Amino acid sequence: MKKIAKMSLVAAMAISGLTSASAADLTEAIKGVKISGFVSYTMEKVNNAKITAAGATKGQYSSDKSEAQHDIDVRIQAVIPVNDMVTATIRLDEANDDDTDATGSAAVDSNSLRLELDRVYFTYKNAKFSTSFGLMQVPLTDAAQGDGITASYDFGAAKVNAGYFYTTAEGSDEVAFISVAGSIAPVSYYATYASVLDADATTTGNRNGTTDDNKGNFLHLGVSGNIEMISLALDYSQKTDLSTGNEDQNQYKVSVGADLGMVTLGLAYAANDKDGGNTLVDGSDVAASEISVGDLELHGLGDASAIQASVSVDVNATNNVKLVYAAADVEGTNMDQDVIKVTYTNMMSKNFSVYANYEINDKDSSDDKMTELTLGAKYSF
Template identity: 25%
Template sequence: MKKFAKMSLVAAVAVAGLTTTSSAKALEEAIKNVDVSGTVVYRYDDQNYDHTGDVDNNKYKIGLTLKSKVNDDVTAVTRFIVGSQDDAGFVSLDHADSTKGDAQADVSLSNVYFSYTGIANTTINFGKQGLTTPWTVAIDADSNEQTGTGILALTNVGPVTLAGAYFNQTNLNTSSDVKIDGSKALGVTTKLVDGNNHVLDGDKNIITVGAMGNIGPVALDAWYLDMQDSFDSYTLGAAAKFDLDSVKLSMGIRHTELDIDDKLAGKELAKEDNSLTKVDLGAKMGIFGANVTYGWTDSEGGLAAVDNDSKAALQGWNLKLNGVADATFLKTSIDAQVLPSLNLALNYNVLDKDKINGVRGEDLTDKEYFLQASYKMSKNFGGYIRFGEVELENDGAKDNDGTVGRLQVQYSF
């Protein structure tokens, strides 16, 4: 992160809010203790499906994080989002609607918390902050973010890092990617709702604990999370990297179990076992690379996370495994670093579904394949272009094939 002598108006106002007239401290002095980091992202998506029509839109998101040193033990942290007011993701200025012009995006305060480091080997964050768990995404340059108000503590005990958190308020009522309802339609990407199709209140308490450590080249972690009157879940993960001279290998495995509470969706759904397991393997040799990930879900339920980008979930571009029961997902890619600044990749993903209760039929297969060219002009500026095809089998009683494209540009500072 960089220290700036000059700041934008938003940053200056945020810093000014951390000072008082009684301190008589000049704004210039306060700015010296502020670290600024963030991202600016523009995305254009274009989708053309046989039966669901064309969709194209412009999307924008700016994330600005300010860390101000209060004293030797306390740091004040704030994060501002220019994007969606609901989930801290992209704001979409819909090009598909010809009646709308180029609209403006609002600025919102996403995080405001204090970080205390006065205890040896310990960090305690208290206030409105990102939900840093394997089931959620706390910070994301180009997608939605889960936040909550509460306390998070991390402490190192020898080679192990222990984590514990309690939140009495979250934004999961608007920021989640999954659906839980009495009809058992768990494959639909929508908001987290209860058995009566009511959006879950944001005041549900969350308690989570975790442990992370290393044994040689292997990194291990174990987490448990309980959301009041909603669900409880645990996840176990392992990852390792090996440098074998000419070949660099990476591998990992994660297993997640999630049980829905009776009060949320009724006893019938609560009896279901939800689990998602995934194994991945990557290799890098010279300018060439390859990655393969294989995942599967329980025959009764496949819900494992509240965000499809989280560690507990698995997704490709337009296909995902999270929330799909009795399914397997194969995600593959090969790439070549043809220039120091240019990477070309071919991706092929397959989602096999033995059944989706009440939504689709039996033994269905969805596929997607796409090319991606990633260009990095400098260390802090780059982007990518994607173009591909999606084949959805028996989607809404019909096969639905589509052509999809994307342009994304990102600046980091």
């Protein structure tokens, strides 16, 4: 019995020693690691005035005039120091940001969701020069991933960045780009030029089913500045399409804002050219020249223009109410659209907020009248 007790004591001490050593190693390993990210949960309730059979767009469901679902967003990023000049970045992101399943075809309700590795890259930094290679964000996309290499140099008044992606989440597209951004008080500016070198017929932007689908050159420019309490901005984007049968597309936006202390006002006008304003590599709605509110996305409306007006009121230090109105005028169709969106936000702490949104989307085409109520919370770290 004593022998067994002795052996147990020795084993416990050995395990304790290993545990202490492992803890020390772990402490050393995580020293200097920067962890950031967010967790958000949104409950969404959509009501439609009339439902189409296809139920193909946001807010449409083929069998029910009312649909509730959730939107869960989770992101965790770690920046790990490798040595004095090199860091490794790893990011996990929830895979169903658009409330659809992995194929993008069905709404997700009360099911387990997946975290995916969507950023894995190394960065070398030496003074004003840095270069990264691995799985990173492709420019002129809505955070689409791509495998490639980038390099940048900070000249002070201008930061120049260039890179090449040999494959992207948009198919087998190869993308090369160069950008410059900076400020010369009181004006800030940016310019990005990108070229899709080897496009694949499965990509999303303006596809026509050919092997050179979405092949083209992309140019985005912008200037902005502040004069006292007034802010002004001008943004322009262009796609020179090299695909068979597709036309070039352009979009511009003029914005003005006023910061009156507790009240902030905003007004913007944007327009596509006659062939449309689809000017991003992935065909998304995040261009600086875009107006996108609720179900209204200007870039997808062809020959169209839109206005957006907003009023934001800080009720007190932690509560804010914002009203946004947007309207699109589509040339020669019955697809004109109006959107009203009201948002209430309560900042319970510097990194935690709760919010409520109510949207009214009204198109001239009667099949697309929709209201949407969302309630949510977001924690950032």
